[in-house]
Amino acid sequence: MAARKVLIGGGTGFVGRHLGELLTNNGYRVVNVSRMPGANNISWSTLESSGLPACTCAVVNCAGQMFMDFTRRWTPGFKQNVQNSRVYTTRALSKAINESQDKPKVFVLITGVGAYEPSETKKYDESSPTTGTDFFSKLLVYWEKAASVDPPVRLVIIRSGAVLGRTGGMIQNMFLPFYLGVGGRIGSGKQYLPWIHVHDLTRLIQFAIENENVTGILNGVAPQVITNEEFTKAFAKALSRPAFFPVPEAILNFLLHEERAMIMTKGQHVTPKRVLDYGFKYDYDNIDAACKEFAYLFPAKK
Numbered sequence: 127m128a129a130r131k132v133l134i135g136g137g138t139g140f141v142g143r144h145l146g147e148l149l150t151n152n153g154y155r156v157v158n159v160s161r162m163p164g165a166n167n168i169s170w171s172t173l174e175s176s177g178l179p180a181c182t183c184a185v186v187n188c189a190g191q192m193f194m195d196f197t198r199r200w201t202p203g204f205k206q207n208v209q210n211s212r213v214y215t216t217r218a219l220s221k222a223i224n225e226s227q228d229k230p231k232v233f234v235l236i237t238g239v240g241a242y243e244p245s246e247t248k249k250y251d252e253s254s255p256t257t258g259t260d261f262f263s264k265l266l267v268y269w270e271k272a273a274s275v276d277p278p279v280r281l282v283i284i285r286s287g288a289v290l291g292r293t294g295g296m297i298q299n300m301f302l303p304f305y306l307g308v309g310g311r312i313g314s315g316k317q318y319l320p321w322i323h324v325h326d327l328t329r330l331i332q333f334a335i336e337n338e339n340v341t342g343i344l345n346g347v348a349p350q351v352i353t354n355e356e357f358t359k360a361f362a363k364a365l366s367r368p369a370f371f372p373v374p375e376a377i378l379n380f381l382l383h384e385e386r387a388m389i390m391t392k393g394q395h396v397t398p399k400r401v402l403d404y405g406f407k408y409d410y411d412n413i414d415a416a417c418k419e420f421a422y423l424f425p426a427k428k
């Protein structure tokens with residue numbers, strides 16, 4: 127019997143690589159849609175002209191221009207790229223799904239908790255409205271609208287918190303200062319930090335692929351709600367380092383632009399109510415255990 131195939135937009139990235147490995151270990155064949163050639167890759171133009179590869183049982187979109195790229199200025203052009211790389215890839219995958227004869231069972235889109243307006247007082251679950259007026263809340267509305275697939279294909283949108291793991295995302299950016307003992311909280315440290323270990327995010331994606339009753343929005347966050355200060359203490363403890371050097375909010379606003387820096391300087395209290403209702407079990411449900419897993423200097427190649 128042919129292996130079940132999963133098509134992953136942006137499967138070459140941090141989340142996509144971990145997902146590809148998990149699915150391959152579980153007997154799936156993985157094909158990436160990528161801007162780069164590669165053994166398991168097809169291009170976005172091939173997707174557009176030839177449609178989904180045969181026997182695709184699930185499609186996942188992890189594509190998007192990394193916005194916390196400190197080498198890139200927050201210009202109108204870059205912001206457009208951040209938005210288009212998410213909206214256009216999601217639209218291209220939706221179109222390929224809707225036009226396919228042999229339909230996949232499910233389309234899983236990974237978006238972010240930026241859907242919820244940052245606040246130190248409001249509490250959000252999946253039923254909360256996306257009312258924000260900032261760049262990221264607005265982007266999330268366009269991005270999620272682009273995921274329009276006709277029934278019977280299930281649509282699952284996972285609004286992910288900061289994805290924690292040694293080889294990408296926020297940890298890769300802050301590992302060295304923390305390892306050298308010059309890490310610290312960001313701003314007051316009181317802002318919430320919705321988070322999920324990359325291992326649990328990819329397990330949640332597989333859970334969404336395999337459970338036919340799972341549909342709609344899921345908050346891809348750990349059930350333990352923490353602040354930036356609590357994360358800072360847990361990460362420093364896991365590395366056995368002090369973390370006495372707070373990063374002032376004004377410096378981040380100056381270096382990154384306030385609109386982008388808010389991803390770090392502001393946060394949201396987000397819980398995964400529907401994920402828990404579906405019975406998903408987290409392997410990393412507390413930040414101390416999560417930080418211990420990636421507190422090592424040399425990452426294995428992944």
Ligand SMILES: NC(=O)c1ccc[n+]([C@@H]2O[C@H](COP(=O)([O-])OP(=O)(O)OC[C@H]3O[C@@H](n4cnc5c(N)ncnc54)[C@H](OP(=O)(O)O)[C@@H]3O)[C@@H](O)[C@H]2O)c1
Nearest residue numbers: 136138139140141160161189190191192211238288289295
């Ligand atoms: N990491 C996090 O903490 C986090 C948190 C919340 C949400 N998310 C979302 O989850 C998704 C995956 O995150 P990640 O950390 O795996 O990101 P990543 O490591 O930056 O990988 C994203 C992938 O998207 C593709 N890509 C980048 N720019 C593109 C462009 N202009 N047009 C088309 N494709 C482009 C790249 O694939 P190719 O180079 O092969 O084309 C890249 O491998 C993103 O949409 C991100 O916004 C991530």
